[in-house]
Amino acid sequence: MAKKPELLPGTLDMLILRTLKRAPLHGYGIAQSIKRLSDDVLTVEEGSLYPALQRLLLQGWVKAEWKMTETNRRARFYTLTTAGRKQLGLEVSQFEEMIAAIGRVLSEPA
């Protein structure tokens, strides 16, 4: 079986922010959401997820709160902040620009 494509570097932050834009989630939830929405293509390494979350917390793009889950367990839920929303917009537009540019290069007739 071919190796699963790795997450493009630098896009993890963007994906987390986008995921949280829909709804506040805890760490596991974020990973599951990304996996599901990408049809199992993108797998977030837990080893990179939590450091990334801490980074986002430090920058002030998300905020975290301890809440109870449906199964009555304590979990830390992350919410997107206003600054995070702005940052998300920035990163998405940069990303789309990048994709368009790559696309232009690739679509040049042979």
Place this chain on the structure above:
Amino acid sequence: MSGAIRFMRKLAIFFGRKKFRSDLDEEMALHREMAAKELVAEGMRPDEARYAAMRRFGNATRVQEHSQEAVGFRMETVEQDLRFALRQLRKNPGFAATAILILMLGIASSVAIFAFVDAALIKPLPYKDPSRLVQLFESIPLGPRFHLSYPDYLDWKRANKSFSSLDVFSSSGFMQKTPAGLRQADGARVSAGFFRTLGVTPVLGRDFYDGEDAAGPARAVLLSYAAWQKRYGGSKAVLGQSVVLDGDTYAIIGVLPREFHFEPAEPVDFWGIEKPTGGCEKNRGCHNLFGVARLKDGVTFDAAMADIKTIAKNLEKQYPDSNRDQVAFMLPLTEVIVGDIRPILLTVLCGSGLLLLIASVNVASLLLVRAESRRREMAVRGALGASPKRLVRQFVTEGMLLASIGCVLGVACAEWGMRLLSELIPKDMMASMPFLHGLGLNGRVTAFACMLAVLAGLLFAFTPMVRLKFTEIREGLTEGGRGAAGLVWRRFGSNLVVIELATAMVLLAGAGLLGKSFYRLLHVNIGLQPDHIAMVHVEAQPEKYKDDAAQSALAREIARRVASLPGVQSVGITTKLPIEDADWTTDFRIVGRPDRGEHREAAIRRVTSGYMTTLKTTLRSGRYFTEDDNGSHQQVIILNKEFARQYFPGEDPVGKQLSFDDKNPPILIVGLIDDIQEGQLDAKPRAAMYGPFYQDANSGFEVLARTSQDDRTLLPAMESTLESIDPGMAIYAPMTMDEKIHDAPSTYLHRSSAWLVGGFAGMALLLSVVGLYGVIAYSVSQRTREIGVRMALGAERGSVYGMVLGEAGRLIAVGVIAGSAAAVGAAMLIRNLLFGVQAWDVPTLLAVALVLAFAAVAASFLPARRAASVSPAEALRTE
């Protein structure tokens, strides 16, 4: 703005570290749990699911670390590393202490030596543009660095085109009148523009005026800063105060800056003006001055030298009597000041460099040894999840910690060492090397120390990593991970020790040669017997003792009175003592030989009949002086053997005649003595002649007395006797002949060189021995299992000794032999310092090699004994 907020957040996390970690732990635990639940939902067994979730999650500790790193200060992890490093050092105090001690010694000696080199060679001289200053000499066949005469100076000054200013100085003491009587004061006389030429202005008062050195009463004097502090307590009221020097009253017109010093004339308290009114100054043939000049902008040294050489040649044509064979000579002032000590200092610097090399090699091998022993620990850490980067950082931190402790201690030690070294230099040496006053940790020296510290840190930090490859986890974890690579590195460690031993050998050989040379110097034949001789210098007032008759009468009275002191066997008087310099020369001609215009010059001394018997010189032919050899009889002279060798080869000069000039009658040669060493102990013999004191007396002379009792105790009696004869006489420099030899500059040079290199050699020996011990001990520790097996199979303890000592012996042999070869080479470099000893002196080399070998074998004995006392069962169990 966001930067500040980020900082606050980081701070908050920093102070709530524990909570951060526990929160994250809980979060990750929940994550794993939920992942396991999902797997169970997919059909896995619960415990399998838990395992799978854990595996997929990965290394929790690593995640923790990364998360912390993402938001932590750089410092946090550094703090962790530091604490761990400290713990490691505490667990291995022997290793830490040894490494720190070695580093401390190496750095202390290097910094201290560098401070000396800096003070003497690197620190700029306290003049304006010192590279444009030169010192002027007249060179004569006897040597290149002789004095100028005053009329010659005026002519050079007038006629030259290369100097923006030309001045002169003469280093001559003054007799200062104090309430306690006449006392000698250090002084110099300079022409009026001297300080302006150097670019120095007084900090208090004024400099000499231009033209203040014209004929007329000289009444102004400048004070050196040290004299101002010492004699006048640094009081500003010193300006205008008067001092009586050499019978004249002078007014103090200014004080020179603190940093100012002028080594060719130092020590100087009073700077007076050189006037053309003195008896010597009026005579073109009387040379008592040195010149100092500043090159004009754009004029090169060689052009200026050619210029003054031409001027001197013209003067020679103009004044053939006085200036024959006198050639102008000049040297850059910086060269004159530091030229003499530069070779010594550079040698010493090399020595300390070698020591530092050995120390570094020692430390490096210690670190390698330790790294070896931690391979397994590193492998386990790696397996537990430490990233290679983190492990490297660990080693770096540990290395830097060791290095910084060692360096701080080393610099403190250097400061202490510098103070100690300054104390060891005798006071008058210090006075004539005034640049050493500012010795200490100045900017340059501190920069040098920092550079060493950084290098040491790099060495300590990165040497262990040469050996450890953090990705080879498996190799480290396997049994006795000691493959081919291990052997190579072990051999490398031993090779390093060989270098150390060789270096120690070089230094020891140097010390041995210098020591032997010093011994030879002290026992060289100086043509006299120096024991039991007490000497005092007398300066009678010239206006009171105007002529030969008065001076001779004074000398006779002094000789009579001193001879009557208890214990005195004989008394002699001379115009200049031996073991000084062979200056004070005179021209002469040999009667009966055609004068082909050759210039003949030899040293001359005026001595009484008792002088040679007091010194116990050896008479080769003819006779000594008698009381009849005075002004009313035939002029006589005694020659030394070198004189006879040069001018009367193969014949006995006694009975022949010399003459000084056409005006006076010829002088009869009545005696021939073995050379008295007039110059320094290691100087070559010079032609010298001795005339009777009473046939050309002087108001200043030396009184020598040979006593059957202790010579030191005779000195006060001599002084008080002389004072009672004429209290107006200046009496100073009381010393015994043994003291004079002991304190002579060349003696001092040889002695201090021997001691310095000896000190280095001692340290090198210590370091090499420690290094050898380390290598052998390590080798033994690696082979513990092998030894255990051997002994279990029946090997005797003796054979274990043999095995270990054999390995050590091989290293020692190679080191000593290589070192001996290098030692001979190095000795060739210092052969100028050696006296009476060849660079390849076999007995010295042999003795030194034995000392080193013995010490090294002794050092290897301890590990050998440990090896032999290994119990086989223990050894086999340690793996």
